[in-house]
Amino acid sequence: MSAQKRPLSPHLQIYSKQMTSVLSILHRITGVILAIGSLGLLGILVALSLGEQAFSATQACLASGLGRFALFAYSACLMYHFFNGIRHLFWDAGKGFAIPDVYRSGYAVIVLSVMSTLGIWWLALRGGAV
Template sequence: MPMSMNERPLSPHLQIYKLELPMVLSGLHRISGIALSVGSILLVAWILSAVHSAEAFAGMNSFLRSYVGQFVLFGWTFSLIHHSVNGVRHLIWDTGRLLEVDQINSSSKIVLAIVIVLTLLAWILAGGFPGGGA
């Protein structure tokens, strides 16, 4: 790194700021996006296992039923719902609406509430998701 880079003023680091809900949701948006990108490997693997053979599909389901599999699936569910609900808020922001600070604070609480309810609802309705054998 050249010397001149070191002398430049830096913007305050993340830990300087008080943690607020909109920041947390913003961070989660990016984290859930990365998780979903990696999770698309799982989606393709699930499609391939179903198409390939009964043994492959059973193997995939037994992985999804394991502790690791259930953790991954719950993370997948939460990520998909959070990224989608918060993504809709991003689309609304793109039209120039709801950009005042108090609106962002209140919409953050609404987004969080919807995400928690939908995640739990989806998890209960899908019952941990994996199907039977053949």
């Protein structure tokens, strides 16, 4: 037998992207981002405990363009992970496994995540918090 040059198992170049797989991968990615971002929140709390000067420097950093982007990305990840986590809780209870339900709940997660993130930032900017 001659050795053929082919992949040993299916890979991403063969499969088309499906909503279910993309949302699953995104859930894992947002979980990692939230874990790393929680260290940033811990840094904010440490700066707060160190006094006014340290916290003022932290506030200035967060008020910069990059700081605001990081806060926006963190809040978007938090909202997505939250709503998709609720979706997973329903699955754990044995509900919503039919394909139409899976897609319906997937779209609901996306819409709720976007709307809640934008709502949070609209309220924050309107109130002058950011």
